[in-house]
Amino acid sequence: MLELLAQTGLNAVYAASYISLVAVGLVLIFGVMGVVNFAHGELFMAGAYAIVALYADMHVPFFVAVAIGLVFVGCLGLLMEKALFRPLKDNPLGGLVASIGFLMILQALAVMGFGVRMEHIPPVTQEVIAFSDKVRLPVARLYVIVAALVLLSALWYFLKKTKFGWALRASAQDPEAAALQGISITQTAKIAMFIGAGLAGIAGALTAPLVSVNPHMGHSVIVTAFIVIIVGGVGSLEGAIVASVAYAIVHTFVTTFYDGVLADIVGLCLMLIVLIVKPTGLFGSADRA
Amino acid sequence: MTNFLEVKNLTMRFGGLTAVDSLSFKVEHGTIHGLIGPNGAGKTTTFNMISGFYTPTEGQVLLRGEDISGLHMHEVARRGVVRTFQHSTLFAELTVLENALVGTHMPFRPNIFAAIIGWDKEDRHGAEARAKEALEFFGLDGLLDEKAGDLSHGHQRALGMAVAYASHPDVILLDEPFTGMNPEETRQMMDLMERLKADGITILIVEHDMQAIMGLCDNITCMSFGKFLAEGGPTEIRNHPAVIEAYLGGARHVA
């Protein structure tokens, strides 16, 4: 029993890692651009297909493929910023619709490029860290955990300690005041989109060998990410990370001991309860909605 | 005898800050009552507590002896106490007539089933007549189909009062009605208030600028730093040493 608990705990850490990568990106985009990026799950999907194309089909070394995937998806983010969100700056609902349109385009491209079937990617490594007979952590999962720790720490450092990060936070809090301070809104928007999309891309790329890659895989990712950022409080990076961990623990344990559908229901109910008790999320402030 | 509108030991704390501290005063029926004080005296907070926008931390707001503090804004309104807002808070996307029609919500409560079948013709006519009457009262009857957002500043203020007036209120609460108005507009607005008073409506005005309402009010309550300072007729208040001190002190402070 203890071993089962430990193993489930490890699974939860893995889940928390990739969920928080996706959710933090989503929060960053919402914070700076004020737009709900529905296509975020498809950016994750695009990252996964980068691995299919580069690593599985063209045999590029895995980590090189991941790096290219990160940059590629980050550039998709830049494209979205320039073509969609910048022209629709004053129309948040319009930004939402445009991101849905972009989602459909990315999905259609994936179907046309790779077909609807599941892609199976040859494992990157078969190595497993065995803590005991039944408590095992595949190294491929460890990559995801390490990436989340490293990237999120780097992001934290970037936001709190650098001039760019300061500008980013300033324009998230009050775009007009930030503009008066001489901060280029377009510049910060680009940085936020690149980082936000890139995080989703690298999460997709690293998890690609561990899941079944298909054009509709973004769906469950975006649903989870929405739950997480709502529970954490929209616009709060700390909240998103805390909520990712909490959600991953609850979801993984309910899935292991009961079933996946029930886990989804429990997760959604928890989110509703948080919203009922504190309608702006755990770490949210009232003025951003 | 119960008083018409009475504020009793009203207190509002925001965290550690006490915005209004145990304030008490009475408003006589059929009068124009001013609530004045320097900036930050807690006038608007008091106003918001009376209108049901805030729930007081302590104390009561009594209307004809009934405690109305802590009720929702629409419940306060349904008891005959209707407020206006600072600036030009209107249904900017709706026409002038539609704005006034929303004001008739209380006397002509819409019924959805009657509306679908068409059995509410009388109510609709009644509501429209009342809305037009209110608009005429404020000299807006020529602008029925204009969008409220397109009106001039003075007209928007008048419309805000017309919306309140359309509901047949007993008390109208006015939040700084003269801000941003030129002397001519101010004079017109004062005329309108006199006419409302003649119509039997009690008016409570919150105002920063003491001079503006001196000639208008029957009674004035002055507050400073959240506390009751003085009460009396305009002359009395004008010459009250504590009031002069508060305003001058405030002025020095600002300067």
Next chain:
Amino acid sequence: MPKFMIWIAALAALIALPHGLSFSQQEILVFLTINVLLVASYRLLTLTGEWSLGHVVIMGVGAYTSALLTKKFGVFVPVSMLMGGVAAALIAVLLSFPLFRMKGFYFLIGSFAAGEIIRLLWKRFRDPFGGAKGIKGIDPMPDFSIGFYQFDFFEPTSYYYFAGFIVIICLWILWRIEKSPVGLTFHAVHWQDKLAQASGVNVRAYRTLAFAIASGFAGISGALLAHYVGTINPNAFDIDLMVFVLTWAIVGGTATFYGPILGCVVLTVINEIVLRELGLEQMRPLIYGAIMILSILFLPNGLESLVQKATQKRAGNGAAQRSPAE
């Protein structure tokens, strides 16, 4: 031409419409008719300023209720459809308690979560909801005759007439509500809820009312769907359809009653008929997505703004139109 002549001409065109179409196009026409009611009911909800992502699940509540009532209790089909609408409205009232504590984006996601919970409950509980496979063999609408026309509900044309009749009645009711003082109060709640409150409007009650009415009609549209298709499952009411409803409303524009309907009709015709005819089966979502993006970029006030411009030009300086820039 007098106004009623236009309406008669429109009605005649709607009656003649299915005869020029292929069988599969007739089927699409039935779905389109049902979706028109769905999107029109959605607009009523948006009147009070809230955008929900749970509307399609509410539609499903109507479908499941009506299907189960006929299957388990043998309720007569048109009656069960009405009950489906009532059930959907009641669920909406229930949901309003947690949901109306939230606003804006939180409401959007909160309504989505509430909808997902309902959907997952259908999935998880095989009895009575049939689990992931849903309910099969739902009783069809019984055939009947009205003298000059024999309704045979295996024919899409017959069902189109039947559904069309019901949808027109529902649209008429929705229209009456919007043009009534109740509708004006919905607008008031949307644009300035504080001022509405100060005028004695119980904002919470009106938001709930709009939510319940919108949900009731969505429920009826769901029931219409269930008894036509004969089988329903949780995935028929997932976020994909919701996204379509949302885009119909936004691409059409929500400032007018006809805006969302226009969006629904135009986008459906483009997606289901034009693109299929052109043989672009695989590229359909891609083109559809591109159209969505282009229309939101270049027609931010929706397709309805084109109609408004056209009619205003004809009517000279006609009555000022409301066109909130959302």
